Amino acid sequence: MKESRSDFMRIGDDRNVHRIPPRERPFMEYDRPCHFWGHDPHCYGYRVHHLPVGFRRVTYWGVEYCFHNGIYYRPYGNWYVVCRPPFGICIEEVVHDIIFHSVHFAYFNNTYRIYSAINSNNRIIDEQNRIIAQNNATIAAQNRAIALNSSRANDAYSLANRLGLAQSYAYADKEYFYQDGVFYIINSKGKYEVIVPPAGALVEELPDDYDVITLGGNDYYKVDDTVYRLTLVEGTPYLEVLGQMYGDLARQYDYNANGVSFNDIY
Numbered sequence: 001m002k003e004s005r006s007d008f009m010r011i012g013d014d015r016n017v018h019r020i021p022p023r024e025r026p027f028m029e030y031d032r033p034c035h036f037w038g039h040d041p042h043c044y045g046y047r048v049h050h051l052p053v054g055f056r057r058v059t060y061w062g063v064e065y066c067f068h069n070g071i072y073y074r075p076y077g078n079w080y081v082v083c084r085p086p087f088g089i090c091i092e093e094v095v096h097d098i099i100f101h102s103v104h105f106a107y108f109n110n111t112y113r114i115y116s117a118i119n120s121n122n123r124i125i126d127e128q129n130r131i132i133a134q135n136n137a138t139i140a141a142q143n144r145a146i147a148l149n150s151s152r153a154n155d156a157y158s159l160a161n162r163l164g165l166a167q168s169y170a171y172a173d174k175e176y177f178y179q180d181g182v183f184y185i186i187n188s189k190g191k192y193e194v195i196v197p198p199a200g201a202l203v204e205e206l207p208d209d210y211d212v213i214t215l216g217g218n219d220y221y222k223v224d225d226t227v228y229r230l231t232l233v234e235g236t237p238y239l240e241v242l243g244q245m246y247g248d249l250a251r252q253y254d255y256n257a258n259g260v261s262f263n264d265i266y
Helices: 119-140 150-163 247-252
Strands: 009-011 017-019 056-060 061-070 069-075 077-085 091-094 176-179 182-186 190-193 201-203 211-215 218-223 226-233 236-244
Touching: 150 236, 176 201, 190 247
Parallel strands: none
Antiparallel strands: 009 017, 056 061, 061 069, 069 077, 091 190, 176 182, 182 190, 201 236, 211 218, 218 226, 226 236
């Protein structure tokens, strides 16, 4: 699938050049995406007319997916969209040609906060934060070299809370990995495990399927349910994970499902 400039840019009614999201670009063949850990384009957000023969339906955290050859799809209207692997999915550490990048953080958080309304898909946030808050408090006391920037963390939490976002925290002493909008840790079994993007994580660029959204009168960047903001850390610009959309806010921006189930399609 080779795109021309007209496939991903257009002139809007305001006569400005606007980016075309993958879900609105030409359809692609279902066998185009590669495994999500490979070198080739992952094609997240692109639509396909048909699913490959032999796909199976799977459900994670109450969300239905179609799965085939390491690739996940979700319904998008009458079609399907290539999507990221669900939280909790693991791959072997020995997979060849892994090109994950280590993740730097603007801050860590050692304060446990209760979020009053998190849907089943993101309840892992609460479980993870409770443990991390306890561990990070111990780490801070034992290792003064680990910088827990309380001011930056509290400011980010306050902003996320005002915007209706929940934050998933990160261990201060654990290595995190990132690839094309997906965050990983190496779990106790030595496998790369897909996790909820942790607040404060810094990336240098966003995936092809990002959206620009307006919350609280300001523009932010959205990848799936994850909201990023542009920030400066020691004079270098990054995209920082601010938090996760959930509930009505997440449903408002859920371009993938559109209220369509597999039963509606078959």
